[in-house]
Amino acid sequence: MPARVVITGAAGQVGRFLAGEAARRGHDVSALTHRQWDITDPDAAQRFVAAGDLVVNCAALTNVDDAEADPDAAYAINAVGPENVAHACARVGARLVHVSTDYVFSGEQRHPYDIGDQTGPLSVYGRTKLAGERNVLAAMPDATIVRTSWVYTGGEGNDFVAVMRRRAASDGTVAVADDQTGSPTYVKDLVNALFEVGEGRISEPILHVANAGACSRFEQARAVFEELGADQRRVRPVSSGQVARRAPRPAYSALSMTTSVRAGLTPPRPWRVALAEALAQPAGGGQLPSTP
Template sequence: MSRPRRVLITGARGMLGTDLRLAAERAGHHVTALDRGALDILDAAACRDAVAGHDVVLNAAAYTRVDDAETHEAEAMAVNAEGAENLARASRTAGAVLVQYSTDYVFAGDATEPYAEDAPLAPVSAYGRTKAEGERRVRAAHPDGSIVLRTAWLYGEHGPNFVRTMVRLYREYGTLTVVDDQHGQPTWTRDLAEQTVRMLSAGVRSGTLHGTASGATTWHGFACAIVENLGGDTATVEPTDSARFQRPAQRPAHSVLGHDGWRRIGLEPMRPWREALYEAMAEGVFG
């Protein structure tokens, strides 16, 4: 993808979709950015019409309300699996590469080491089941032209997220209480968008990769780093456990993803999460 390509982005007004558009445009590609109002991915014919004439489809459209999915699984399945399959079929017809963004929730979250790209899927929530089914359908519909790119713990300028919430709460109250028994990889959407562009420029057309920052921490460690970047005292961030914050959907306790796939295709994994967080906060976009 060294030359300009025609890139279609779905879910283009979301936090990731917005950064995908900006990254693709900075790289000189011709971008068509469609939000839910402009393209209903549940409409197979509309997907075929939208994808026609494009070289790449970046599917950032998703049902991401994790707790709501527990009681609205059919609705989540429609978007995360049926809609993804429609885009995969349309991409195959058009000869386009589809990038399907997936999640750490496709794993059980009970591992003691990072999940490899080919680790067995075992979702423990409705949301995870719908995203796992989306992966399966995309691969089946377009096996030679679909890339599953799993990510996790996203934050960014263009939507609500953990960083923005912690900044607001810390400035309001001066203290935070955050769970310390869930492990993952805070990932800046801008870094993920730029890694996506690098991946396509390297000529990748199919496979499974993990689009998360390097390193790992807990939500408490993440919050401490946020407070530290604000010039605050990390002693004011109290650790607690998940039992104190009961939610409808079970969260993976260990959702650290491995990055060996990047090296196999000649690319470096994304940079360390602390480095990315510092740069993101230095821009002052989180309040």
Template sequence: MTSGLSTKQRWVVLGAAGMLGQDMVAVAAAAGHEVTGLRRADVDITDASAVLDAVAGYDVVVNCAGWTAVDDAETHEADAFAINATGAANVARAAAASGARLVHVSTDYVFDGGATQPYAEDAPVRPRSAYGRTKVAGEWAVRAHAPDAIVVRTAWLYGAGGKCFPKTIARVAGERDRLSVVDDQTGQPTWTADLADLIERLVTAHAPGEIYHGTSSGQVTWCGFAREVVAAAGLTTPVDPTTSAAYQLPAPRPAYSVLGHDRLRKVGVEPIGDWADRWKAAAPTVRGVS
């Protein structure tokens, strides 16, 4: 095992079939690392012994695996907890046992969404949903079992390798005369390729074991983002603003999901650029939009 001092490292990405996992494998490989991507079919993170075997011999473990079905978690919280909390603990213990640096991906749902200015990394967590509770438990487990782990909270992810908001909006905009999209939820659309790049830069910079925020800079509502997606798709479908109350979903959504990036700057790592600029760069790569 190396101690993170070499430029080229052996990386293993758990949850490699997911949208972020796919980009994480590609970005780490492009940076010159030796990368193995493991899907759920390859290793079940709820199986502690399987995880221990899977991460042995690697320098860096990136845990992109997780239960991400936010609404389903409301009625299957134990199942979500098994993956997002117990599974995260298994990965943290395995990484610590093998001497690997762990990066664990978390979420804005750890906050209640009631803020009016960007959430600091040390802001109190107050999850309002089952999904959020399981992710908070995962953060605690990771920090307890692998104190040097990098925990990266992210939000509003989109990318080429999975279902996401831009793909849905572009498809529906091509089918309907006009759209209605919520305008009372504010956040930071974040390209998975940018998040993967940020994670690689944090590891390469030997960032201290802490919680960091991995989202684009700036902010926008879902409605504002939808209008940019429609434009990028070459469509003129009108997008009307509506409220969250118009959509009755099982899990409450944070009204304000803007995360601050002060801790990144303090460790000398540049945050992801403005969401609008990054969307312009990303749009040509998102199949179904361009």
């Protein structure tokens, strides 16, 4: 494993957890927030990346509706930014792991998407993330793309599980879409996989990382309530069409890890098992290592 782990987007959900875990594992960590390293600045990367580093690009414009409203910004951050990072890594001889998304798929398939399946993003977010994947591999063919989906901490943030956890602890009902299916991914499991990839022994250029199995958002919300002993009937199903949102989402974007496991990644645990572990942690962000 490289001596130093360099993380972009380090104040975000994945970057923050990764930075804490890298420090816990004894790595020298350079965790850089948007303010410290703006990946859209083509000259910035050379200040932060050195030979032998493992760079994990967690920086992205992830708000799917904001991306739809501002395609130029989305393209700059999700497509050009990763290319800048890749050029810098290739130039100095650093390893690069770039995080991407299930939203590169259209959602028309009804079995989990594996690496070789046809992409077909529906939204600006998905299209710009797909362009980012291609730009990274063009600039640095030995970089690794890790696509993940429905990532959560379950702690105090604004991820889906954290929000449902707070709803479970309060009163009233909550309406959740029952027509979007995906693979929930506990950030801890994603980060463990990112370290496996970072060791550099897996040669596939694109990998999928998600907990095993698939569910709808409605089923996921009910599972949160069930784990916490709250009344599951307080979670009501709605169709996503009843919630006005700017960007389309794929109706089905579960990820298959079949090829990724064959390539060397540890098989994923079932999403319910990972969820139970996440919810057993203190809600106040206790499972999140502190921001370095």
